[in-house]
Amino acid sequence: MSGADPTRRGGSDGAPPSPPLSRADMRRRRSRSIAIAVSLAVMVLIFYAVTIVKLGPQVLVRPI
Amino acid sequence: MTTLTDTLTPPPAALGGAGEVRDYFALLKPRVMSLVVFTALVGMLVTPSGVHPVLAAASLLMIAIGAGASGCLNMWWDADIDAVMTRTRTRPIPAGRITGGEAFSFGTALSIGSVLALGLIANWLAAGLLAFTILFYVVLYSMGLKRLTAQNIVIGGAAGALPPVIGQAAVTGTVHLDTIVLFLIIFVWTPPHFWALALVKSGEYGRAGIPMLPNVAGPDSTRRQILAYTLLLVPLALSPVWLGFGGLAYLVVGAISGAGMLALAVKVFVRRTGDAGNRAAMELFGFSILYLLLLFATLLAEHAFGLFRAVPWVFA
Structure with missing residues (x-):
């Protein structure tokens, strides 16, 4: 199996591949990925809380 | 010396992905x-x-x-x-x-x-x-x-x-009318705030090609307009009291800080040259931030922490 080298960018559309990512580039990419993950998790929590508040306690009182 | 390699190698951000x-x-x-x-x-x-x-x-x-x-x-x-x-x-x-x-x-x-x-x-x-x-x-x-x-x-x-x-x-x-008044306060506050900074930074704005008022109308006209807007701003900032959503604390804070704002605008109008002129403009710039902060912080304290006490002679 030939996997793409994660330290290289570009080169897929005929353009010459960019220089490999440095250790600093990889660290920045990792910190950005973590920030995106945290932001998404916070958004999920906000939308969950807003949904529960908008539904209100009456949502549990349903005819059987 | 610039080499061919230097010119062909893009700076980090040109490729993207370089930001923290x-x-x-x-x-x-x-x-x-x-x-x-x-x-x-x-x-x-x-x-x-x-x-x-x-x-x-x-x-x-x-x-x-x-x-x-x-x-x-x-x-x-x-x-x-x-x-x-x-x-x-x-x-x-x-x-x-x-x-x-x-x-x-x-x-x-x-x-x-x-x-x-x-x-x-x-x-x-x-x-x-x-x-x-x-x-x-x-x-x-x-x-x-x-x-x-x-x-x-x-x-x-x-x-x-x-x-x-x-x-x-x-x-x-x-x-409601309440927040339209708050809108107007910030709207009228903005010109004296930014023009005070522009008086000091007019050279930089000029180099950047931005037509700020001191570059276009001159510093004297800017000082006149700063004073005019401040004369409009100070009574406008007290209007929440007459409309009934600014209390006694807001009246006191608005009057004292408004007097300070007006005094600094007059100082900018009077001191027109040299370091004294620049210092006066930067004092107004800095105080204008504090002024807006005080007005809104007092409203916040009155409405969020139950400190609102109606001004006795207001029947809004």
């Missing part, structure tokens, strides 16, 4: 964002709404993100100006840490996301006002007025004045 998380955060203009949150919160509190705190907090977050997104798009558009001004040349785009394309994508995604989320969380009036504010600031102010007219920050100031209105619309679904 803090660079993206800086694109949102966090200090402006904190002022937006603060004024929007006051707009939410001046009229009792009974809205759930979770919904209010989520709405406030979306207003903050929308404001940050407009700041990001402003930095994307103004990168050429930022690069020649000392105050802004270390921003992420002119410093080469983030590409224009990355900033544009980031700002656009946050703009659309914050407006849609505010519409779903609060209501579509608030979302519409947020969308209008972003478009006004980015398209009308940044892309249009800023480089065309000396009245740029007068008209553009409307974008910075809207957050209390959006905050109130988010929790009540309507817009």
Whole structure:
């Protein structure tokens, strides 16, 4: 199996591949990925809380 | 000596992906964002709404993100100006840490996301006002007025004045006179605040090709207009008292700090040259921030912490 080298960018559309990512580039990419993950998790929590508040306690009182 | 390799190797940001998380955060203009949150919160509190705190907090977050997104798009558009001004040349785009394309994508995604989320969380009036504010600031102010007219920050100031209105619309679904007055206070406060800075930085604005009032009408005319706007601002800032949503504490704080604001505007008008002139302008610039902060903080304290005491002779 030939996997793409994660330290290289570009080169897929005929353009010459960019220089490999440095250790600093990889660290920045990792910190950005973590920030995106945290932001998404916070958004999920906000939308969950807003949904529960908008539904209100009456949502549990349903005819059987 | 510049070699062929140097010219062929793009700077890090030209490829993208070179920005730190803090660079993206800086694109949102966090200090402006904190002022937006603060004024929007006051707009939410001046009229009792009974809205759930979770919904209010989520709405406030979306207003903050929308404001940050407009700041990001402003930095994307103004990168050429930022690069020649000392105050802004270390921003992420002119410093080469983030590409224009990355900033544009980031700002656009946050703009659309914050407006849609505010519409779903609060209501579509608030979302519409947020969308209008972003478009006004980015398209009308940044892309249009800023480089065309000396009245740029007068008209553009409307974008910075809207957050209390959006905050109130988010929790009540309507817009009342209270927040229209808050809008007017920020709107009239903006010209003396920015022109005080522009008096000192007129050389930089001139090099960047921005027609700020001192460059176009001259420093004397700017000083006259600063004084005129301040004379309008101080009584306007006391109008919440006559309208009944500013109490005794607001009257005292507004009167004392208003007197200070007026005294500094007169000082700018009188001291026109040299270091004394620059110092007077920077004093007004710094105090104007404190003035607005005091006005809104007093309203916040009166309405959020039960400190409101009606002024006896007001029957609003």
